[in-house]
Amino acid sequence: MLSTGWIASVFVKDLLINPELRSSSDVSHTVVAVASSSSKANADKFIRETGIPGPCASYGSYEELVADPNVDVVYVATPHSHHFQNVMLVLGSGKHVLCEKAFTVNATQAKILCETAKKKNLFLMEAVWTRYFPLSVQIRELIRKGEIGEVLRVVADNSFGDDVEQKWGTKHRMVNKDLAGGCLLDLGIYSLTWVFQTLYHTLPREQRKPPSSVSAHMSLYHLTGADEATNILLTFPTSTPSNSAPPHQSHAVAMTNLRIASDPGQNRSSGPSIRISGTKGEIQVFGPAFRPEKYKIIPARQEGQETPAVKEVECQFPGNGMGMYWEADEVARCIRDGKLESDTMPWEESIVIMEVMDEVRRQGGLTYPEKIESTAYPVQM
């Protein structure tokens, strides 16, 4: 564990849940070391409070962690601003990496990380946990099988509804530009995840094409200049149909907002956060875009036929976990099988999504300090 922040504690608690409860009998996880950049005492406190069973080493620096010979793979859970430097440190020590989203601050940094992992023959993955939910796997499969026909529109929202000044102030990583804050990199990435995992990832690899157009609007937070609202419109070229009919285009809308919420009542009364619309029906996903809870398949009614039955599927979270264990299982399996990247979150796709976010920031006028956009390594942060 590289960092002892909020998500590190959520992730580690999921790691400690018996994998057999989720029918994962082929892999298991052992937390062998925790490092905090602030102090060894902080790492000790994290081990105590999260209930990691011994033996588990504690370190007061990331450098000590990566030198520990018992460590196979490091989970990087620092702010976005630090991912590039931290992942370079881990890869440099010869260890595999699972790095929190957003992968890096920009696409050039992401490319360098992937090239470095390849050169060193190490596994590397952006921790987009939502992709590993059984619900996501099922939805991608339904789309591939043509259950809702040709998908021509995806609308995805991941918005919070916060009193931004009160809740995030100016220093919190959510709004602090020194930590690559803003809703695009933190929350919009999930809206883009839904767009990409439905319109891009469902195609055979050789047919996946980056969006042919990206247009974005951003509103910047008056106290820090980080984005507090971002809306993106994307166009994807679809593959040429086999019957030589002209190819259609698919459109996507990816939204994120700190001041208004996807579910303002926080009572799941707001309808779907994601709508995947195809020529033969629609899949609606309910719950936060990062932790979806349920989906519905709504077949299109055919002329002269009865209203078709809607199918509803709930996501189960075995062992009362958060749902981060599914991505952890993927990491374990990939490393066991000698893979350098996960097929579900391939390097190329992380890079294409970072390129989209670079373009969105360019159009929205959001820049970050030179030091954290830098591709130099090592840089003292």
Ligand SMILES: NC(=O)C1=CN([C@@H]2O[C@H](COP(=O)(O)OP(=O)(O)OC[C@H]3O[C@@H](n4cnc5c(N)ncnc54)[C@H](OP(=O)(O)O)[C@@H]3O)[C@@H](O)[C@H]2O)C=CC1
């Ligand atoms: N997958 C998911 O659902 C979620 C993912 N995330 C992602 O995880 C990452 C961390 O988020 P979160 O846990 O909420 O953040 P926190 O602020 O809670 O934790 C970040 C940790 O990073 C370490 N750190 C190192 N350098 C700095 C620095 N200069 N400023 C602040 N922290 C520093 C600290 O740990 P230490 O002192 O121990 O070194 C700190 O506790 C982000 O990339 C975020 O996008 C966040 C929430 C949910």
Ligand SMILES: O=C1OC[C@@H](O)[C@H](O)[C@H]1O
């Ligand atoms: O990745 C995330 O998902 C869950 C949110 O609560 C968090 O802010 C974000 O970083």
